[in-house]
Amino acid sequence: xxxxxxxxxxxxxxxxxxxxxxxxxxxxxxxxxxxxxxxxxxxxxxxxxxxxxxxxxxxxxxxxxxxxxxxxxxxxxxxxxxxxxxxxxxxxxxxxxxxxxxxxxxxxxxxxxxxxxxxxxxxxxxxxxxxxxxxxxxxxxxxxxxxxxxxxxxxxxxxxxxxxxxxxxxxxxxxxxxxxxxxxxxxxxxxxxxxxxxxxxxxxxxxxxxxxxxxxxxxxxxxxxxxxxxxxxxxxxxxxxxxxxxxxxxxxxxxxxxxxxxxxxxxxxxxxxxxxxxxxxxxxxxxxxxxxxxxxxxxxxxxxxxxxxxxxxxxxxxxxxxxxxxxxxxxxxxxxxx
Numbered sequence: 308x309x310x311x312x313x314x315x316x317x318x319x320x321x322x323x324x325x326x327x328x329x330x331x332x333x334x335x336x337x338x339x340x341x342x343x344x345x346x347x348x349x350x351x352x353x354x355x356x357x358x359x360x361x362x363x364x365x366x367x368x369x370x371x372x373x374x375x376x377x378x379x380x381x382x383x384x385x386x387x388x389x390x391x392x393x394x395x396x397x398x399x400x401x402x403x404x405x406x407x408x409x410x411x412x413x414x415x416x417x418x419x420x421x422x423x424x425x426x427x428x429x430x431x432x433x434x435x436x437x438x439x440x441x442x443x444x445x446x447x448x449x450x451x452x453x454x455x456x457x458x459x460x461x462x463x464x465x466x467x468x469x470x471x472x473x474x475x476x477x478x479x480x481x482x483x484x485x486x487x488x489x490x491x492x493x494x495x496x497x498x499x500x501x502x503x504x505x506x507x508x509x510x511x512x513x514x515x516x517x518x519x520x521x522x523x524x525x526x527x528x529x530x531x532x533x534x535x536x537x538x539x540x541x542x543x544x545x546x547x548x549x550x551x552x553x554x555x556x557x558x559x560x561x562x563x564x565x566x567x568x569x570x571x572x573x574x575x576x577x578x579x580x581x582x583x584x585x586x587x588x589x590x591x592x593x594x595x596x597x598x599x600x601x602x603x604x605x606x607x608x609x610x611x612x613x614x615x616x617x618x619x620x621x622x623x624x625x626x627x628x629x630x631x632x633x634x635x636x637x638x639x640x641x642x643x644x645x
Contacts (some may be wrong), residue, residue, distance in 0.1 A: 351458075382482055459473075460493075567587075568587070570618045
């Protein structure tokens with residue numbers, strides 16, 4: 308606050324720096340610290356006192372945000388406005404840790420094109436597109452304008468950024484929709500904690516996982532718990548096998564659904580609580596299918612479902628025990644009154 312000319316708070320954006328940031332040297336990112344890039348910091352546009360977009364706001368480590376803001380533009384100059392271009396958001400390189408030489412490039416994962424009638428089409432490639440002014444008869448259009456930006460950053464428990472993904476929604480802007488509303492999101496995923504799970508686990512083989520939700524591993528899957536980087540492994544408790552339909556002659560039983568329930572609790576500081584898995588149960592449902600003749604094929608739908616149940620106890624105020632007084636007075640302390 309002392310090194311910045313001004314700051315403001317609102318419901319969607321916590322701190323906005325309007326001058327050069329004075330970021331202390333650190334070996335890791337800590338909660339709320341601006342994410343550094345090779346030349347400055349990762350900019351996350353947001354609205355301040357009005358609904359207008361302000362581009363000089365830093366993205367803060369571990370602060371998930373989703374904001375909408377309005378941008379007044381001159382349609383004839385759309386090709387020159389940086390904030391309308393994909394390159395403005397995808398070109399920076401994030402430092403893995405503050406003041407580090409190692410950089411993490413931002414990778415564009417998907418591009419969705421929104422037409423004037425609001426239909427969405429996903430592009431096959433992720434090449435960077437530039438806003439382009441097109442003359443259509445008596446009016447002008449600007450195509451490939453950034454409407455939505457979604458950052459997804461992966462980090463380790465050591466406070467190091469390891470991956471940065473980016474998704475766009477691009478659209479066409481005409482003179483009837485100026486000023487333009489944009490939407491920005493940023494989310495943080497911890498390595499080996501928020502990863503999608505591969506279902507092709509076999510005995511003695513660990514399923515492949517990506518960065519990010521709980522990880523299933525080993526023959527009869529296990530979830531991270533205390534012990535592994537502060538976590539560890541929780542076995543699946545009380546697995547139950549249910550059978551749908553009656554087994555008949557010339558039929559076979561196949562697992563058709565796996566339902567997993569994860570119970571978790573909050574622990575640690577009330578200002579920054581952490582999630583901890585306390586129990587995992589599984590319910591395997593099998594069905595009876597008639598045997599197919601040789602050479603015939605049949606498609607069987609196999610489904611999985613995972614539910615997360617918050618079993619956190621409500622926070623209660625604690626009171627210290629009253630101090631015990633252990634004092635000894637001389638036997639004649641109250642003489643001559645007693």
